[in-house]
Structures are given as structure tokens and as C-alpha cells.
Amino acid sequence: xxxxxxxxxxxxxxxxxxxxxxxxxxxxxxxxxxxxxxxxxxxxxxxxxxxxxxxxxxxxxxxxxxxxxxxxxxxxxxxxxxxxxxxxxxxxxxxxxxxxxxxxxxxxxxxxxxxxxxxxxxxxxxxxxxxxxxxxxxxxxxxxxxxxxxxxxxxxxxxxxxxxxxxxxxxxxxxxxxxxxxxxxxxxxxxxxxxxxxxxxxxxxxxxxxxxxxxxxxxxxxxxxxxxxxxxxxxxxxxxxxxxxxxxxxxxxxxxxxxxxxxxxxxxxxxxxxxxxxxxxxxxxxxxxxxxxxxxxxxxxxxxxxxxxxxxxxxxxxxxxxxxxxxxxxxxxxxxxxxxxxxxxxxxxxxxxxxxxxxxxxxxxxxxxxxxxxxxxxxxxxxxxxxxxxxxxxxxxxxxxxxxxxxxxxxxxxxxxxxxxxxxxxxxxxxxxxxxxxxxxxxxxxxxxxxxxxxxxxxxxxxxxxxxxx
Amino acid sequence: xxxxxxxxxxxxxxxxxxxxxxxxxxxxxxxxxxxxxxxxxxxxxxxxxxxxxxxxxxxxxxxxxxxxxxxxxxxxxxxxxxxxxxxxxxxxxxxxxxxxxxxxxxxxxxxxxxxxxxxxxxxxxxxxxxxxxxxxxxxxxxxxxxxxxxxxxxxxxxxxxxxxxxxxxxxxxxxxxxxxxxxxxxxxxxxxxxxxxxxxxxxxxxxxxxxxxxxxxxxxxxxxxxxxxxxxxxxxxxxxxxxxxxxxxxxxxxxxxxxxxxxxxxxxxxxxxxxxxxxxxxxxxxxxxxxxxxxxxxxxxxxxxxxxxxxxxxxxxxxxxxxxxxxxxxxxxxxxxxxxxxxxxxxxxxxxxxxxxxxxxxxxxxxxxxxxxxxxxxxxxxxxxxxxxxxxxxxxxxxxxxxxxxxxxxxxxxxxxxxxxxxxxxxxxxxxxxxxxxxxxxxxxxxxxxxxxxxxxxxxxxxxxxxxxx
Numbered sequence: 001x002x003x004x005x006x007x008x009x010x011x012x013x014x015x016x017x018x019x020x021x022x023x024x025x026x027x028x029x030x031x032x033x034x035x036x037x038x039x040x041x042x043x044x045x046x047x048x049x050x051x052x053x054x055x056x057x058x059x060x061x062x063x064x065x066x067x068x069x070x071x072x073x074x075x076x077x078x079x080x081x082x083x084x085x086x087x088x089x090x091x092x093x094x095x096x097x098x099x100x101x102x103x104x105x106x107x108x109x110x111x112x113x114x115x116x117x118x119x120x121x122x123x124x125x126x127x128x129x130x131x132x133x134x135x136x137x138x139x140x141x142x143x144x145x146x147x148x149x150x151x152x153x154x155x156x157x158x159x160x161x162x163x164x165x166x167x168x169x170x171x172x173x174x175x176x177x178x179x180x181x182x183x184x185x186x187x188x189x190x191x192x193x194x195x196x197x198x199x200x201x202x203x204x205x206x207x208x209x210x211x212x213x214x215x216x217x218x219x220x221x222x223x224x225x226x227x228x229x230x231x232x233x234x235x236x237x238x239x240x241x242x243x244x245x246x247x248x249x250x251x252x253x254x255x256x257x258x259x260x261x262x263x264x265x266x267x268x269x270x271x272x273x274x275x276x277x278x279x280x281x282x283x284x285x286x287x288x289x290x291x292x293x294x295x296x297x298x299x300x301x302x303x304x305x306x307x308x309x310x311x312x313x314x315x316x317x318x319x320x321x322x323x324x325x326x327x328x329x330x331x332x333x334x335x336x337x338x339x340x341x342x343x344x345x346x347x348x349x350x351x352x353x354x355x356x357x358x359x360x361x362x363x364x365x366x367x368x369x370x371x372x373x374x375x376x377x378x379x380x381x382x383x384x385x386x387x388x389x390x391x392x393x394x395x396x397x398x399x400x401x402x403x404x405x406x407x408x409x410x411x412x413x414x415x416x417x418x419x420x421x422x423x424x425x426x427x428x429x430x431x432x433x434x435x436x437x438x439x440x441x442x443x444x445x446x447x448x449x450x451x452x453x454x455x456x457x458x459x460x461x462x463x464x465x466x467x468x469x470x
Numbered sequence: 471x472x473x474x475x476x477x478x479x480x481x482x483x484x485x486x487x488x489x490x491x492x493x494x495x496x497x498x499x500x501x502x503x504x505x506x507x508x509x510x511x512x513x514x515x516x517x518x519x520x521x522x523x524x525x526x527x528x529x530x531x532x533x534x535x536x537x538x539x540x541x542x543x544x545x546x547x548x549x550x551x552x553x554x555x556x557x558x559x560x561x562x563x564x565x566x567x568x569x570x571x572x573x574x575x576x577x578x579x580x581x582x583x584x585x586x587x588x589x590x591x592x593x594x595x596x597x598x599x600x601x602x603x604x605x606x607x608x609x610x611x612x613x614x615x616x617x618x619x620x621x622x623x624x625x626x627x628x629x630x631x632x633x634x635x636x637x638x639x640x641x642x643x644x645x646x647x648x649x650x651x652x653x654x655x656x657x658x659x660x661x662x663x664x665x666x667x668x669x670x671x672x673x674x675x676x677x678x679x680x681x682x683x684x685x686x687x688x689x690x691x692x693x694x695x696x697x698x699x700x701x702x703x704x705x706x707x708x709x710x711x712x713x714x715x716x717x718x719x720x721x722x723x724x725x726x727x728x729x730x731x732x733x734x735x736x737x738x739x740x741x742x743x744x745x746x747x748x749x750x751x752x753x754x755x756x757x758x759x760x761x762x763x764x765x766x767x768x769x770x771x772x773x774x775x776x777x778x779x780x781x782x783x784x785x786x787x788x789x790x791x792x793x794x795x796x797x798x799x800x801x802x803x804x805x806x807x808x809x810x811x812x813x814x815x816x817x818x819x820x821x822x823x824x825x826x827x828x829x830x831x832x833x834x835x836x837x838x839x840x841x842x843x844x845x846x847x848x849x850x851x852x853x854x855x856x857x858x859x860x861x862x863x864x865x866x867x868x869x870x871x872x873x874x875x876x877x878x879x880x881x882x883x884x885x886x887x888x889x890x891x892x893x894x895x896x897x898x899x900x901x902x903x904x905x906x907x908x909x910x911x912x913x914x915x916x917x918x919x920x921x922x923x924x925x926x927x928x929x930x931x932x933x934x935x936x937x938x939x940x
Contacts, residue, residue: 001792131788159787168699169793170730172750172772179778179786229638260640280642299769302642308649316649317629318601322471323639 002130002169004184008042008162011183012120015158017043019050021119024111024156026149027057027081028124028136028285032195035124035162037064038187044073054118056107056148056306057081057353061195069095078116080104080353087350090451091468098464099350099452101343104284105310105319105359106457108151112307113315115459121156123149123181124190128163129171132181136303137173137296139165141191144265144286144295146175150305153180164190175303201266201288203245204238208372208401213242215422216328216370216399221250222420223366223413225325230258232278233360234328236266236287239370243328244268251277262309262320263327263356265291265301273300282320284309284356310359312457321356321363329357329390331371331398333382336427338392338407340369341385343454346378348386348444348468350452358390359457366396366413373400378441379434381427386444387454388463398427405430445469472600472639474654478512478632481653482590485628487513489520491589494581494626496619497527497551498594498606498755502665505594505632507534508657514543524588526577526618526776527551527823531665539565548586550574550823557820560921561938568934569820569922571813574754575780575789575829576927578621582777583785585929591626593619593651594660598633599641602651606773607643607766609635611661614735614756614765616645620775623650634660645773671736671758673715674708678842678871683712685892686798686840686869691720692890693836693883695795700728702748703830704798706736706757709840713798714738721747732779732790733797733826735761735771743770752790754779754826780829782927791826791833799827799860801841801868803852806897808862808877810839811855813924816848818856818914818938820922828860829927836866836883843870848911849904851897856914857924858933868900875900915939 078100110116126139136146153176234240261269262282267290281301311319333341361367403423406414448467456462548570580586596609606616623646704710731739732752737760751771781789803811831837873893876884918937926932
């Protein structure tokens with residue numbers, strides 16, 4: 001008995017694809033993913049139209065989607081993140097139906113609770129067996145964790161594993177079980193390893209980034225949170241990684257034994273695990289090859305589902321973000337109320353999305369934005385955001401190269417940072433400083449029709465994205 | 471933030487227990503389990519009545535249940551296995567409502583599909599953290615796999631972890647995730663280690679058992695299934711273990727590399743893994759301390775849910791039993807059509823249940839019963855069974871000390887066994903032989919009211935158990 005089919009078209013036919021159905025994908029292969037394009041091309045060749053695509057993220061490699069949207073093959077998109085190539089087109093009116101943007105915790109919760117049902121989920125599977133047991137840890141396209149795909153596999157009506165590494169049954173160390181998988185398709189390559197994980201992620205050498213990282217590390221030290229049991233998330237940005245590096249030295253020096261590191265995992269967090277800064281890593285996505293090696297070899301480096309990572313209560317009974325001490329996050333724009341935009345650039349064009357931004361900000365005891373005050377001659381802090389990705393009430397402080405601003409709701413933090421003699425400014429002061437260098441930017445025209453909606457982790461639409469006029 | 475409550479009573483109250491609700495339990499702590507008794511005692515003390523209990527198995531240690539049933543605290547039972555102490559009482563009319571007997575695969579499927587909803591699941595947790603991440607592998611009451619508890623945790627309305635080993639958050643190597651758990655209760659001891667796992671499981675020294683094991687091993691060798699990729703399940707009975715021991719020698723001699731060993735796992739299967747007979751072990755329950763050590767240390771020794779072990783299609787999209795080559799099973803009685811009774815003794819009193827018997831028999835390419843032809847002066851083969859636990863159509867052969875009987879549906883096996891010069895008899899011949907020693911037993915009186923129903927893995931009631939008159 002096995003579930004192996006001859007190709008993707010056969011899988012679409014046996015899974016019962018019809019016009020109007022929702023297909024789902026995940027983004028662990030990131031800008032190296034071949035699966036989404038191949039599946040949609042097959043659906044197009046079979047003549048299907050009006051397809052809905054729900055994926056955890058879209059990258060530039062998925063640009064063929066643009067043409068499929070133009071031709072009516074795909075008519076609706078839902079995702080947590082969309083990089084600039086497709087984002088720009090959406091912002092300029094490509095798609096009639098507004099894109100639904102979720103968070104990494106909200107998306108699987110909506111799938112699990114039946115609020116965004118999926119007809120056919122496609123799992124890009126770096127390793128699979130003939131019955132559909134799947135792992136992300138092994139094979140030529142190994143990506144490590146498959147955390148974002150788990151809800152799709154568990155709740156979609158039909159589930160198809162697409163693999164380039166079919167191994168003897170039964171695969172032992174599985175991310176997704178045969179109990180959930182209907183079909184297995186073997187293709188030549190599911191992805192381009194260079195796009196899947198970067199070989200290495202690197203700390204910034206930029207002095208501004210290093211300065212911000214030093215401030216961030218001092219702020220963590222001053223926060224009162226850096227003690228045994230400390231938990232921490234950071235992303236893969238250069239200044240964030242630099243913060244992790246400074247933090248590691250500080251934790252080793254102070255002999256602080258943290259509990260867990262989380263998030264997209266990089267070599268820096270792996271090093272912190274191995275040097276005893278953390279007891280475990282909770283990994284919903286690997287960002288580099290060292291993380292992939294570690295999750296394969298080290299039992300303390302745990303693959304977790306997106307629901308366990310960041311699922312909102314009461315849809316889940318708790319998730320890791322509920323016990324997170326500190327998260328370091330980015331921003332493209334902020335306003336004086338600490339609201340953050342990570343969806344658009346300064347022209348209002350889509351080039352990102354929440355991902356886990358608002359989930360971790362909501363959960364963490366200290367959510368810290370690290371961002372240069374001016375980027376490409378434009379100030380970070382503006383009067384009106386093109387989009388609110390993360391509400392300011394869940395952001396505790398902003399770290400820039402000129403100093404820190406603390407959310408007035410956090411008087412406790414402000415007092416601690418003062419005591420630690422950190423350079424403190426108000427958002428107004430930071431905004432003035434930025435504008436003194438770059439001038440006040442023209443307010444964006446937000447009168448265009450709605451091309452995207454930001455669905456917060458609790459299901460509320462907290463912001464709308466508007467068409468950018470040419 | 472944490473979910474730790476002060477005691478079981480508080481958990482029952484916060485979980486909203488009301489009269490008539492269904493509580494669920496699992497049996498990994500087997501005859502050492504303290505949790506079921508403590509929970510029901512607490513519910514009794516709080517004055518609740520008419521409770522329904524759904525548990526994977528009941529053991530003699532759960533005898534306090536008898537008094538709770540007499541007093542109307544518990545009015546309905548569902549389980550996959552019930553040992554003799556409570557079984558005898560049920561058979562003599564203790565409970566008005568018939569007990570629903572399921573299989574290890576059918577029970578989680580019914581829970582997952584909403585056919586047997588659970589209000590509050592109690593997870594006996596050898597290790598847990600404050601948020602309800604649970605592992606069976608660590609702690610003073612370690613039992614290894616928690617495979618039978620996974621559906622309860624995933625689908626019950628409320629889930630309570632009861633632990634005697636609370637560890638710092640977050641537990642890394644988890645069996646059940648905080649996303650599913652509402653409350654955590656710490657108690658002094660969740661079980662008696664001597665009853666949880668036997669220190670060692672032992673091969674029979676009985677010459678009849680060894681002879682049957684030799685026949686069984688020769689039959690496996692002759693079946694055509696013993697080749698690279700071979701998969702195998704056996705239980706913990708003395709003759710079954712002896713078969714595994716003979717099989718190990720044979721596989722090593724013939725350099726056969728099997729794929730997986732499965733079932734309740736013992737030291738013998740662990741040895742087979744470590745010596746290269748199998749690539750992996752799929753473990754829904756550990757039977758001895760060596761299995762517990764192995765599942766903790768060896769990544770090839772995998773914890774699997776009962777759904778993955780034995781869930782029926784289409785409730786799951788496949789399970790391990792669908793790709794099982796050979797399973798060795800027991801029987802208390804059989805009839806000439808190869809139907810098997812593992813629920814009652816020769817008096818018709820309940821002392822067992824299907825467990826994974828009918829699941830594995832349905833899935834395996836060769837389901838082999840190993841049983842002595844006469845036990846306690848009573849013949850194995852009778853004209854009418856007190857209960858059909860596993861339909862004869864899924865049993866391929868019977869191994870006794872006098873030789874083998876092959877199901878006439880398996881002409882292919884019969885030919886192979888003949889060629890291998892195995893001693894072959896028909897069921898009729900075996901029955902006659904047994905009766906020549908022990909005489910023909912009196913037919914059982916099956917006119918008593920129905921006290922139990924055997925629900926097959928596909929949901930059909932395939933047999934009823936009758937009250938035994940005193």
C-alpha cells in the first residue's frame with residue numbers, strides 16, 4: 001500500500017480540485033521554493049480558474065503568481081508576509097479582492113478553528129516516505145523545522161506531500177504524520193537550496209547597527225528580565241543578530257542560564273544553546289544551515305508548530321509567546337503611539353507583513369523595536385502610518401542609534417532604563433531629530449481602494465492597505 | 471503565567487464538571503496508575519454523580535471503580551481492555567449500561583471524529599511543566615510513550631495534566647503540547663513504578679511455549695515476508711517474546727534488515743533495533759524499563775499516537791498497521807472460522823479486550839495467533855465463542871504446540887508452509903485433538919442480558935457480551 005502518484009496534476013485531480021477552491025502552501029523553502037509555482041502551473045494547465053491561495057508567506061520567487069492573477073487563475077490571496085515583487089503589484093491594483101494578511105499565530109488558529117478552511121494543502125517535503133510521513137530535517141532541500149505547515153496538514157480536507165527525497169517506509173523522525181497525508185508526489189527538485197536557507201547569517205558590521213545592538217543589550221540587562229529562566233526571540237536582521245551576540249557574552253559573563261530561545265533560528269541562537277545560555281530552542285523555522293544541522297542533531301533544539309509558537313488564546317490553550325520575556329523586532333515605520341508598520345515601504349507599497357511580529361509583541365514581557373532613525377533618507381517615525389501591523393500598546397520600547405524611547409505605559413521600564421543611564425528620548429524628540437536631518441515626509445495618499453486587510457491574531461481587522469496610485 | 475492548580479478538586483471545578491459528563495483517562499501507567507482513582511474519588515467527594523468514564527484500559531488497580539459504580543458515581547464505561555477484577559463484576563451484572571469496548575485504533579478515531587466526545591481528559595503525566603507540556607519519558611513515574619493519551623489531549627473540551635514531576639518551563643522533548651492543556655495539578659505520586667512497567671519482560675522457559683515459538687518463527691520464515699523491509703509486531707507474552715528472540719537470530723543469520731518493529735515495546739524489540747534487525751521502533755506503549763530507556767535515548771525509537779499506530783481509514787489517511795507485515799497475537803478462545811475471543815475467559819467473564827488485536831490483525835499481511843491448544847484443561851477451539859473480538863477473516867493462521875492451522879482464505883500461505891514442511895492441521899483436527907484430551911466443554915449460556923458491546927474499528931458492533939449467571 002502506498003500513496004505515491006505520478007505527478008502534481010494527478011494529485012490535483014484525485015484530490016478533487018474544482019474552480020473556487022482554496023489551496024494552501026507554506027514558506028519554509030522561502031525564496032528557494034519551487035512547489036507553489038509548480039502546483040499552480042499544473043492547475044492552470046488543467047484549466048482551473050478562480051483559485052484561492054492561502055500560504056504562510058510569498059517570496060519574490062513566486063512572481064509567476066502575478067501572471068496567474070492577471071489571467072484569473074488565482075483570484076484571492078491570504079498570507080502572513082509578502083515580499084516586494086508581488087507586493088508592489090498588489091499595491092498597484094493587481095488583485096480585485098483585498099489580500100488577507102494574518103500573523104504566524106493567527107493563520108493556523110483560523111485554519112484549526114475552521115474560519116479559513118483549506119481544500120488542498122501542499123506540503124513541500126524535504127523528506128517523505130511512500131505513506132506521507134514527512135520531515136524537514138533531511139534531504140537535499142532540508143529546511144529544518146516545518147512548523148508553519150503543521151496546521152495545514154492537520155486540518156486541510158486533502159493533503160499532498162511534494163518531495164524530492166523519497167525514503168524507505170517508515171520515516172522515523174517525522175514532522176508531519178501519514179495519518180494526515182492523502183498523496184505523495186515525487187518531483188525532481190522542490191527548491192533551490194541557496195534560496196531555502198542562507199549558508200550563514202551574519203552580524204552587522206555597520207557601526208550604527210552595532211551601536212543600536214549595544215543599546216538593546218544594555219536595555220535587556222536593565223529590564224530586570226535577564227535572570228535564570230530568561231527567554232528570548234530575535235530575528236535574522238544584522239542588528240538583531242548583533243544584539244544576540246552581545247547578549248550571549250553578557251549571559252556567559254553573568255552566568256545566567258536562560259530557558260529558551262525562539263523564532264526563526266540562526267547559528268547565533270544555536271551557539272547560545274550550545275554554550276549554555278539556553279536550555280532549549282523552540283524552532284518554527286530555520287534561517288541558516290547551522291540551524292538545520294542543530295535541529296537534526298540536538299534534541300534540545302525542538303521543532304514546534306506555528307500554533308505552539310504563537311497561537312492566540314483561546315484558540316489554543318497557550319503558546320510559547322505567552323511565556324516569552326524579550327523579543328527584538330524590526331519596523332519600517334512607527335508613529336508616536338508606538339504603532340508599527342512592517343507591511344509597506346514609505347511609498348505604501350507592500351513589501352512585508354506581520355509574520356510573528358504582532359504575536360510575539362503581544363506575548364513578550366518586553367517587545368523591543370530596533371531600527372535606525374532614518375533609512376534611505378526617510379524618517380522612521382511618521383505622523384500617519386500606511387498600515388498598522390502591530391498595535392503600539394504591545395510595543396514596549398524603541399531602540400535607535402540616538403537612544404531609546406519607552407512606551408509611556410511602561411513607567412517601570414522607563415525607571416529602570418534611567419537608572420541604567422541609557423540615553424532616553426521621547427518619540428516626539430526622536431521624530432523631531434529625524435525630521436531635522438531629512439525633513440518631514442509628504443503624507444501618503446490613503447484614498448486608494450483597499451487592496452489588503454491586516455487581520456490581527458484575535459481576528460479583528462486592525463488596518464487596511466490602500467492602492468498606491470502610479 | 472501558568473496553569474498550575476492546587477489540587478484535582480480545583481481542576482474538576484474549573485473545568486466545569488457536571489453530572490453526566492464524560493471523563494477520559496489513559497493506561498500507560500497500567501496496574502500502577504493512581505490517577506484514575508484519585509480523580510474519581512475527588513469527583514465523588516464533590517458530590518458528582520452519573521459520570522461516564524472513557525479510558526484506553528482498566529486494570530485491577532482501578533477496583534475502587536466498582537464501589538463508585540455501585541453508588542451511582544460512575545454509570546457508564548468505555549474502554550479497549552478491562553482486566554479480570556472489574557471485568558468479573560461487570561460480567562456479573564454490576565453496571566446497567568453495557569460497557570462499550572473499542573480497539574486501540576478505533577477509540578482515538580471515535581474521539582477525533584466527535585463520535586465519543588470527552589468533556590475532561592486527565593493525562594497522567596510522568597513529567598510536565600507549568601503550562602502543560604507533557605512527556606512520558608522522564609521522571610520517577612516514567613512510562614515512555616504516551617501514545618494512547620494523544621487523542622484525548624487533542625480533542626477533549628478540557629484537559630488536565632496530573633503530574634508528580636513538575637520541571638522548569640519549557641519542557642523540550644514533549645509528547646503532548648501546552649496548546650492542548652488547560653490545567654496542571656501536581657500530586658505526590660501519579661503511580662507505583664512496579665505496576666507501571668515490569669522491570670524486565672521475560673521469554674518463556676516452558677517447553678510448550680518454546681515449541682510454539684519455533685513453529686511461529688519457521689512460519690514467518692516460510693511466509694515470504696521475511697526480507698529486507700520486514701515489519702513486525704509482537705506483544706509481551708512469554709511465547710511471543712520467544713518468537714521475537716528466535717526471529718532475531720534468524721534475521722541476523724540471514725542478514726535481513728527489517729523496517730520497523732511495533733506495538734507495546736519490550737527489551738527484545740529494543741535489542742532487535744540495536745542489533746540492526748530494524749531501522750526503527752514505533753512505540754505506542756513501553757512494556758519495560760529498557761523500552762523506556764531506549765525511547766528516551768534513541769531517536770530511532772519513536773513515540774507514536776494511537777491514531778498513527780492503528781487508526782482506521784478513512785478516519786485517518788493511513789496508519790502503521792496498514793504496512794505491517796507480521797503480527798503475533800494471542801487468544802483465549804477461537805472457533806473453526808478463526809474468529810478470536812480475547813475479551814472473556816472460558817466462563818464468559820470479562821478479563822481482557824481487543825486492545826490493538828483486531829487493528830493489527832486487519833492491517834497485517836500475516837496475522838498469526840499463538841496459543842496452546844489446551845489451557846487450564848479447556849480447549850482453545852470451541853464451537854461457539856462467548857465473544858468475537860477479532861473476526862476470523864483477518865486472522866491468517868494459528869500456531870499451537872501440535873502444529874499450525876491456516877485460514878483457508880490463505881491458500882498461498884498454506885502452500886508455503888507445506889513446502890517448508892511445517893506441521894499443518896485443520897481447525898477441525900486441532901479441535902478434535904484438544905477434545906480428545908479434555909473433552910468437549912459445555913456450551914456457555916449466552917441468554918443473560920447484554921453487559922458489553924464490542925465496537926469494531928469501523929464502528930460496527932460485532933459482538934455482545936452477556937451477563938454470567940452466578
